[in-house]
Amino acid sequence: MNSRHFLLISLPAQGHINPTLELAKRLIHAGARVTFATTVRGLGQIKAFPSLDGLSYASFSDGFDDGTKPTDDPNHIMSEFKRVGSQTLTNLILRLSNEQHRVNFLIYTLLLPWAADVAREMAIPSAFLCIHSTAAFAIYHHYFNSQNGMHQIYNSNPPDSVQLQGLPPFASTDLPSFLLPTSPHASITPTFQEHIRTLEKDANPCVLLNTFDALEEEAIKTVDNMNLTTIGPLIPDSSFGCDLFERSKDYLQWLSSKPTHSVIYVSFGSMVVMQRKQMDEILHGLVESGRPFLWVIRSTENGREEAEDLIKNKSEEEEQGLIVPWCSQVEVLCHNSVGCCVTHCGWNSTLESMAAGVPVVACPHFSDQTTNAKLVEEVWGTGIKARVNEEGIVEREEMKKCVEMIMGGGGKGEEIRRNVERWKSLAVQAGKDGGSSQEHLKLFLEKLR
Structure with a gap:
């Protein structure tokens, strides 16, 4: 060799x-x-x-x-x-x-x-x-x-x-x-x-x-x-991985200040360009959930500054949300404060969430993401696919409902968490x-x- x-x-x-x-x-x-x-x-x-x-x-x-x-x-x-x-x-x-x-x-x-x-x-x-x-x-x-x-x-x-x-x-x-x-x-x-x-x-x-x-x-x-x-x-x-974007440096300390499995991690990868209306709806849904969230919004994306302003206005005292331009996704998903991942369902993100034992809210946009979201919800049971309205937008109420279903105390969320732990174990064994x-x-x- x-x-x-x-x-x-x-x-x-x-x-x-x-x-x-x-x-x-x-x-x-x-x-x-x-x-x-x-x-x-x-x-x-x-x-x-x-x-x-x-x-x-x-x-x-x-x-x-x-x-x-x-x-x-x-x-x-x-x-x-x-x-x-x-x-x-x-x-x-x-x-x-x-x-x-x-x-x-x-x-x-x-x-x-x-x-x-x-x-x-x-x-x-x-x-x-x-x-x-x-x-x-x-x-x-x-x-x-x-x-x-x-x-x-x-x-x-x-x-x-x-x-x-x-x-x-x-x-x-x-x-x-x-x-x-x-x-x-x-x-x-x-x-x-x-x-x-x-x-x-x-x-x-x-x-x-x-x-x-x-x-x-x-x-x-x-x-x-x-x-x-x-x-x-x-x-x-x-x-060992590499980045095409500059990582932020402040997110690990912020994550460490949050309770176990309390944080919603939000990332739509390196290629999805989100409509401003969709960004607003997701942001309002996250804020209204009352749960802390870490959201990756690349510095080149429209709406980043407005999203940061809204977080400050809505949740300044609680430090509910943190927006970063890029991060090590594996590092974040493996942090014990993270309890849910809102994702575009790219294949890397799907595998990385599963291997870290983190359930997902799937918001696919294009390419194979739609196929992966189907598998996540109906085959592996490791998450929920967010439903869109007639404009193709995930509304704030839907985002809040999906997050609550996964992170709340209901039977569906418990089933999803059991499933993702099982797949995590099988991924490690493989x-x-x-x-x-x-x-x-x-x-x-x-x-x-």
Whole structure:
């Protein structure tokens, strides 16, 4: 294993980088060398690089290194990214092979299916690291596989629901949003089709899943023509992950001043841009709950100053709310004062909340978040999905009701807390020595020898 050199590539998004880096750490602990690469601009945005013997960093180009895109046409942007990315990734692999040890294996993440073609042309084996849920991947496979994929039919006549064996029916509103032809993000749909078709070119397609057997056993069974390997949850501790935003420094002291399991942690990730009206409704619901809350509102988001003013006006004496521009989510979720997480239900946030034993109020916006929210509420029972009005807004009364249901003394909240503790225990078991995910990773590496 000492001679094996893995190249791991990822888009420069918070939810892509951290699980990829956690996998890098685990590969290194198994005796491998790892180079982590993202785009030129993305590498420059990382605030601090985790340091580990055997880990190095590199970059490839997306064609827009200065961040300036000459067009708003998403199809042109993705096409250019594929063209330039393929060229510069090839050059990177050649350079690494000349300077250090030859790259023996490529692992790529979401929206980079062309990387597998580069690897194939260079006679390097590859694997797809799926950083969405297995249920979401199974839906992509259901849509796009070349044997009986339903995309062409669904594109002209979207389904009322999609049924995967062993799981509840997924209504159209539960599907990853970009699969719907009316979605503003439908331009990336061809890339997900390319993911499936690219894997099918491989005689033994390998997909590494950021999940664990017990959590998604049924979803794993629905994809029977690919080698699916569960290696999750890939959750870096607060000392090893990296940030694309500057962390605040005052939130831990504030959390430590609050009673056990009393704080509502609110975060909608690094990409959701919330409507001002939605922000106001959530804020009023939190204030009216009377419970302390820590809310991450990025400094670039509209409404941040107004939200801070409202907190001061409504709850100055009690110090009920604290707004920060960014924080270590794992650190916050593992703090004993946190009792609930209001989340967009990105896959990282879903896993991190579960692994910390924190129940959630799900407020999905787009992408796979809608699918994850369905699983949280109906399959795992680790939270509640907040209902929206006819404008798609979670109203303040609904937010207050959901928080009270989870954090209050009622039977539903107790059931959810029991469920999340059970899944927390199973996640820990999967990730420890001898656990299913550790054993799967070990077997994956043994097959490469």
